[in-house]
Amino acid sequence: MNLYLIIKALHLIAVISWMAGLLYLPRIFVYHVENYEKKETTFIFEIMERKLYNYIMRPAMLFSWIFGILLIYLNGFDVLVNLWMQIKLALVIVLTGYHEYLGKCLLSLKNRTNTKTSKFYRYINEVPTVLLILIVFVVIIKPL
Numbered sequence: 001m002n003l004y005l006i007i008k009a010l011h012l013i014a015v016i017s018w019m020a021g022l023l024y025l026p027r028i029f030v031y032h033v034e035n036y037e038k039k040e041t042t043f044i045f046e047i048m049e050r051k052l053y054n055y056i057m058r059p060a061m062l063f064s065w066i067f068g069i070l071l072i073y074l075n076g077f078d079v080l081v082n083l084w085m086q087i088k089l090a091l092v093i094v095l096t097g098y099h100e101y102l103g104k105c106l107l108s109l110k111n112r113t114n115t116k117t118s119k120f121y122r123y124i125n126e127v128p129t130v131l132l133i134l135i136v137f138v139v140i141i142k143p144l
Contacts, residue, residue: 004074011067014060019132021057022095025049025102026125032109033118049106052125061099068092083144088135095131123129 034044072079078086103122106113135144 004071006119007067007070007074011064011071014063014067018060018064018099019128021060022050022099022102023125025052025057025106026121028052028120029105029109029121030125031116032043033116033121036114046110049109053103053106057099057102064092065096081112082142084138084142086111087144088138091131091135093139095128095135098127098131 028045028049032042032049034047035041072085080089105114105116108116
């Protein structure tokens, strides 16, 4: 078996899992905010948010980075001179920052210090979609 292809497959699986969480968590935030006064309901949302973030999203993000770095290593670090790779890495860093921001939102909802509206969470739910589209096009087309 080809080690490179196995690592590439694991990288894609991790990225897909990470993206699923990044797309779903803000939707849970929307419902959490819209049901803020219903204690039992928000308790359920807090459990869902915590488990999604800590048990799926965080490991998926870490594995995305680990397998991605392994792919760079196997391709040779000279791949980093390509502008498309630099753009991809910059976008993945932005995606990682977005991930961490969602973690802060999760804590503010849990601590009941959230000041954001459900509309805000609907809007930021589009961020990972835009980043995903950009990353895929840059990686597949390698325009630069």
